[in-house]
Amino acid sequence: MSMTLIEKILARAAGRAHTRPGDFVVCGVDMTVLLDLQFSQDRLDDVVRVNDPDRVAIVMDHAVPAPSVREAAAGTAARAFAKRHGVSRFFDVGAHGIVHQVLAERGLVRPGQVVACTDSHTCAGGALNAAARGLGPAEIIQILCTGSVWYQVPPTIKYELHGTKSPAVDGKDIFLHIAGRYGDATNHAIEFGGPALADVPMNQRRTVATQGAEVSADFTIFPADDRCVAYVEAHAPGADISPVLPDPDAHYESVRRVDLSEVEPTVGLPGTVINNCVPVGGLRDISVDQCFIGSCANGQLEDIETAAKVLSGRRVAEGVRLIVTPASQQVYLEASKRGYLATLVEAGAVVTNSTCGACFGYHMGVVGPGEVCLTASTRNFKGRMGSPEAQIYMASPATVAASASTGRICDPRELMGEVRA
Amino acid sequence: MTAAVSDLRRCGRAWVFGDEVNTDEMFPGFAMKMSIAEAARHMFNATRPGWPDLVQPGDLVVGGRNFGMGSSRPVPLLFKELGVGGIVAEEFNSLFLRNCVNYGLPALAVAGIREKVAEGQNLCMDLPNASVENTTTGEKLYGGAFPEFILEIIAGGGVLAKLENDGLLQKASSEG
Numbered sequence: 001m002s003m004t005l006i007e008k009i010l011a012r013a014a015g016r017a018h019t020r021p022g023d024f025v026v027c028g029v030d031m032t033v034l035l036d037l038q039f040s041q042d043r044l045d046d047v048v049r050v051n052d053p054d055r056v057a058i059v060m061d062h063a064v065p066a067p068s069v070r071e072a073a074a075g076t077a078a079r080a081f082a083k084r085h086g087v088s089r090f091f092d093v094g095a096h097g098i099v100h101q102v103l104a105e106r107g108l109v110r111p112g113q114v115v116a117c118t119d120s121h122t123c124a125g126g127a128l129n130a131a132a133r134g135l136g137p138a139e140i141i142q143i144l145c146t147g148s149v150w151y152q153v154p155p156t157i158k159y160e161l162h163g164t165k166s167p168a169v170d171g172k173d174i175f176l177h178i179a180g181r182y183g184d185a186t187n188h189a190i191e192f193g194g195p196a197l198a199d200v201p202m203n204q205r206r207t208v209a210t211q212g213a214e215v216s217a218d219f220t221i222f223p224a225d226d227r228c229v230a231y232v233e234a235h236a237p238g239a240d241i242s243p244v245l246p247d248p249d250a251h252y253e254s255v256r257r258v259d260l261s262e263v264e265p266t267v268g269l270p271g272t273v274i275n276n277c278v279p280v281g282g283l284r285d286i287s288v289d290q291c292f293i294g295s296c297a298n299g300q301l302e303d304i305e306t307a308a309k310v311l312s313g314r315r316v317a318e319g320v321r322l323i324v325t326p327a328s329q330q331v332y333l334e335a336s337k338r339g340y341l342a343t344l345v346e347a348g349a350v351v352t353n354s355t356c357g358a359c360f361g362y363h364m365g366v367v368g369p370g371e372v373c374l375t376a377s378t379r380n381f382k383g384r385m386g387s388p389e390a391q392i393y394m395a396s397p398a399t400v401a402a403s404a405s406t407g408r409i410c411d412p413r414e415l416m417g418e419v420r421a
Numbered sequence: 422m423t424a425a426v427s428d429l430r431r432c433g434r435a436w437v438f439g440d441e442v443n444t445d446e447m448f449p450g451f452a453m454k455m456s457i458a459e460a461a462r463h464m465f466n467a468t469r470p471g472w473p474d475l476v477q478p479g480d481l482v483v484g485g486r487n488f489g490m491g492s493s494r495p496v497p498l499l500f501k502e503l504g505v506g507g508i509v510a511e512e513f514n515s516l517f518l519r520n521c522v523n524y525g526l527p528a529l530a531v532a533g534i535r536e537k538v539a540e541g542q543n544l545c546m547d548l549p550n551a552s553v554e555n556t557t558t559g560e561k562l563y564g565g566a567f568p569e570f571i572l573e574i575i576a577g578g579g580v581l582a583k584l585e586n587d588g589l590l591q592k593a594s595s596e597g
Contacts, residue, residue: 024568037453041453041495043581043590043593046590046591046592046593047589047590047591048588048589048590048591049589068454070454118493119492119493120491120492120493120516133516134492134493134516135493135516135519136493136495136516136519136520136523136524137493137495138495138520138523138524138579138580138581139519139520139523139580141580141581141584141590142523142580142581142583142584145584145589145590146589150570154515184441184486184487184490186486186487186490186512186513186514186515187512187513187515213491214490216487216490216514216515218515272441272443272490274441274487360450360492361450361451362450362451362453362454379445379491381443381445381446381491382445382446382467382468383445383446383449383450383466383467384445384450386450388449388466388467388468
């Protein structure tokens, strides 16, 4: 029986020959991840025994270094938990980063695996061919204790990528284009494929997979093609890799053809990306107060490189704040060595420590009432980044960097020498 | 079916919300710095300010499509804190629905419900039968039934209670 990616991965994890949409399955979980904030909110102290500490990681990301005593106490509890339960994969402040970046760069999410974490953007691991998704804090405690999780296998929507995309078009633009045109995928899995997928680099796939949560998808998965396997081999040398590809005659609820040559730099309008995105050329005279490049979606090395290239020799416009948050210590270090951070600071940007920070309006760049923010991060809900009276637009790192320099939302091709007014 | 499961029936006055109500509306980011009791006072601060003062214990929430899109934050704890008896929606985001199950808040997806309910009308939701009745108008609709094991989790008050009973979690010492 032919299966889509998610059907195949869940079948394997559940020890079954096959699954079909609607089936309930119980799967072993390969990696369960705990985050700093959980140690102040959840009952982790009450956990009697962790089922398998080798399948657990703790990543300090949402509010580090501690902005207040509450988060400081959470850090203390996290350290005690790691010690008590023998969790050796503990990424404390100094070795930290945003969880999905840390998992990818440390080779802790791999093809065919089942990955669970409370952060809703855990679907990022789908770029690495994993059945990764966010689950609630109580359920994560259950998985910690039992090592397994139940899923109802969702029907799959497939996006087939064709055509050649402009170099100015990023994974962010592909995602916003799809979200704007096709809307939500509630209670569905999204799978990517098609001949042009081979041309989409891993960092861009990771942006797309991360944002699957914004269209409410259960899972957002890419096949383990050559690019994916090469990435995993580079980050998890010597690891056993079991790449999963969909069966050629798998049944999809819907197959949607996306011609990448038609994708323009795109902007998500405030509130939601669902049926709410426009090509950047459709927006005129929208002045910005804050620009942000960061998060699990867009704090990758390539995102910071793009921002540095756009801003090299330019200045952030008067009255605009540009905040750049590398997604991990490793990204921060490499961006620093390559001179990207110096370029950004020279341009007038603020480069922050690696943390979830401004993306969820908690610290490091919260926006005020009446402000307009253009963000290359995960989510543009009302109130997401601070005041509910702020407007949050979403775009690629290139569009955000270009807009920071002009002071209004603009097409990055205006600055990158590629026509267009 | 256990007695606890057959008891999963909630009746109350309806509060009606729209499509794509997201978790950040229900549980604002700044409230993540607070206790659950305190955070509950800030539900819907951006989109329906003052609602926590209006809702009464036993009331039910009616939502539209894609209810609960967004993050994993434990929104059902805030609804429970305010005494909300359950949620009926056209459709749920799966992470949100799992959270309802795992925190023991009755929730049921029923297509077509929203146009059958006006705010303030009385509803009865019946999880084992996957039905919801507008007792003000007498109309009754059916949704998709949960399998028994999920009903058991809800009836038991959520997954943490089950873990306690199984000896995997110490009895609550630090909830909040």
